């Protein structure tokens with residue numbers, strides 16, 4: 008057990024999918040895994056372990072924002088030996104070429120600050136995905152016919168952004184979408200020599216202001232889970 012995860016040693020698989028929402032973790036585990044066991048309920052941040060195609064997988068909520076993700080990813084890595092961590096979540100589209108329902112596979116994650124800022128100080132570290140996971144996820148997404156974009160995303164500390172100049176610069180430099188967790192996941196994976204990737208579905212759009220209807224969210228989320236699982240075990 009750790010401060011924030013009540014699982015016993017061995018109850019967490021080496022491959023962990025990390026949706027922000029714990030109830031998405033429950034839905035994904037019940038929908039895609041067999042022999043599902045709830046391995047964490049501490050503070051309502053649910054985690055489940057089961058098998059997919061014979062492989063052990065844990066699906067665990069990360070919460071919203073990099074501070075929350077940092078807590079769970081640190082404990083999953085250092086106390087439960089997680090080796091592959093794949094964030095599956097939603098993001099806001101930031102390019103006209105990106106449409107709501109599309110999948111974004113995050114090659115890099117730009118930010119103006121992360122929980123690792125204290126360590127990096129003046130180092131402008133480039134958080135990037137594991138190439139093997141990225142390539143396998145892109146192949147899986149294309150094979151399913153899902154409109155897919157591979158490139159940089161922006162990991163913001165705020166949902167209600169009071170700085171339009173930030174988004175302007177991100178859009179100007181080709182950033183595909185905005186979310187709130189991936190940069191710190193990539194920092195931690197680099198620090199601990201683990202594999203990490205973020206597979207995101209575009210649920211909102213900062214330019215067109217279109218939003219994914221709630222009835223479509225489950226289907227698009229399911230596509231992401233399957234892409235992540237295929238990439239993890241490719």
Ligand SMILES: Nc1nc(Cl)c2ncn([C@@H]3O[C@H](CO)[C@@H](O)[C@H]3O)c2n1
Pocket residue numbers: 027070071072096097098099100163165166167185186187188210211212
């Ligand atoms: N800043 C931000 N902006 C937009 Cl347009 C988002 N669309 C989805 N998310 C993700 O969903 C949650 C916020 O609703 C966060 O976990 C974040 O990663 C977004 N986060």
